[in-house]
Amino acid sequence: MGLDWSTPSHGPIQQDRGAISAPVKAGLKDSNHNSEPLPVSSLVHDTVSSNIYFDMRCILLDIEGTTTPITFVADVLFPYARDNVGKHLSATYDTEDTQEDIKLLRSQVEDDLAQGIDGAVSIPPNDAGKDAVIAALVANVEAMIRADRKITALKQLQGHIWRTGFQNNELKGEFYNDVPEALQSWHSLGIKIYIYSSGSRLAQRLIFGNTKSGDLRKYLSGFFDTNVGNKRETSSYIQISESLGVDNPSEILFLTDVVQEAVAAKAAGLKAMISVRPGNAPLPENHGFKTINSFLEI
Numbered sequence: 050m051g052l053d054w055s056t057p058s059h060g061p062i063q064q065d066r067g068a069i070s071a072p073v074k075a076g077l078k079d080s081n082h083n084s085e086p087l088p089v090s091s092l093v094h095d096t097v098s099s100n101i102y103f104d105m106r107c108i109l110l111d112i113e114g115t116t117t118p119i120t121f122v123a124d125v126l127f128p129y130a131r132d133n134v135g136k137h138l139s140a141t142y143d144t145e146d147t148q149e150d151i152k153l154l155r156s157q158v159e160d161d162l163a164q165g166i167d168g169a170v171s172i173p174p175n176d177a178g179k180d181a182v183i184a185a186l187v188a189n190v191e192a193m194i195r196a197d198r199k200i201t202a203l204k205q206l207q208g209h210i211w212r213t214g215f216q217n218n219e220l221k222g223e224f225y226n227d228v229p230e231a232l233q234s235w236h237s238l239g240i241k242i243y244i245y246s247s248g249s250r251l252a253q254r255l256i257f258g259n260t261k262s263g264d265l266r267k268y269l270s271g272f273f274d275t276n277v278g279n280k281r282e283t284s285s286y287i288q289i290s291e292s293l294g295v296d297n298p299s300e301i302l303f304l305t306d307v308v309q310e311a312v313a314a315k316a317a318g319l320k321a322m323i324s325v326r327p328g329n330a331p332l333p334e335n336h337g338f339k340t341i342n343s344f345l346e347i
């Protein structure tokens with residue numbers, strides 16, 4: 050391991066004498082240094098560029114609160130889904146996607162009713178008629194959105210509703226200003242960039258594919274959603290690191306705004322940092338992870 054990525058930014062940085070920075074590993078010259086391997090102390094922090102070097106092969110990114118303002122998700126995407134769910138279900142009722150979405154929702158709502166989840170209402174059988182089924186689905190989906198539930202049944206449907214919004218140019222993906230530049234720079238260094246969000250893979254491709262900086266998908270190597278598991282579960286990160294084919298999970302750096310997600314990733318052997326962005330929820334004290342305010346700090 051090179052640096053200890055769980056060290057808070059204000060604390061001492063742990064180092065391993067065998068650390069090799071990404072530019073050195075890749076045989077690239079660093080503009081502030083010669084091409085000889087850098088002394089360990091200079092790998093920790095470059096005072097000229099303020100960049101921290103690292104020996105990552107992959108960067109795994111959360112979206113909401115990390116690449117994208119929470120307000121975009123909470124005030125644009127979620128209301129769009131809420132306001133259009135009935136219309137969407139009605140217009141696409143007989144399609145394969147929607148029938149699959151309804152199947153997932155039925156199963157989720159059965160579990161929710163059994164657990165007494167607030168806002169869950171029973172969905173009548175199909176022979177009660179399309180309108181009755183849709184009315185119950187809408188009531189459930191509205192409650193799920195209100196509670197910001199990160200469940201596949203909801204996320205899958207939201208992706209399908211947002212697809213129409215992106216196709217009609219009613220929606221455009223929003224990203225912090227540093228994100229396109231950082232993606233381009235990591236990509237040019239040969240670092241593979243992946244997304245892991247509670248939003249569906251379709252939704253992820255839509256927002257990265259339609260931004261004011263153009264199509265950012267060209268920098269990305271893959272997308273993971275809750276089909277690999279909840280973002281607060283260690284098993285999800287084990288599955289992701291196995292599918293990325295790295296020699297060691299520590300070659301993956303995970304960036305997120307949620308400490309519980311960072312804890313789960315760290316337990317799977319990944320390195321993790323916390324993204325601190327305007328409007329993010331306050332962090333618990335002494336969480337122990339390094340924080341960044343911009344991807345350009347990496």
Ligand SMILES: CSCCC(=O)C(=O)COP(=O)(O)O
Nearest residue numbers: 111112113246247248252253
């Ligand atoms: C893929 S964009 C929609 C984001 C979303 O629905 C969501 O719940 C965000 O969760 P994240 O895991 O990216 O914090």
Ligand SMILES: [Mg+2]
Nearest residue numbers: 111113114306
């Ligand atoms: Mg997030």
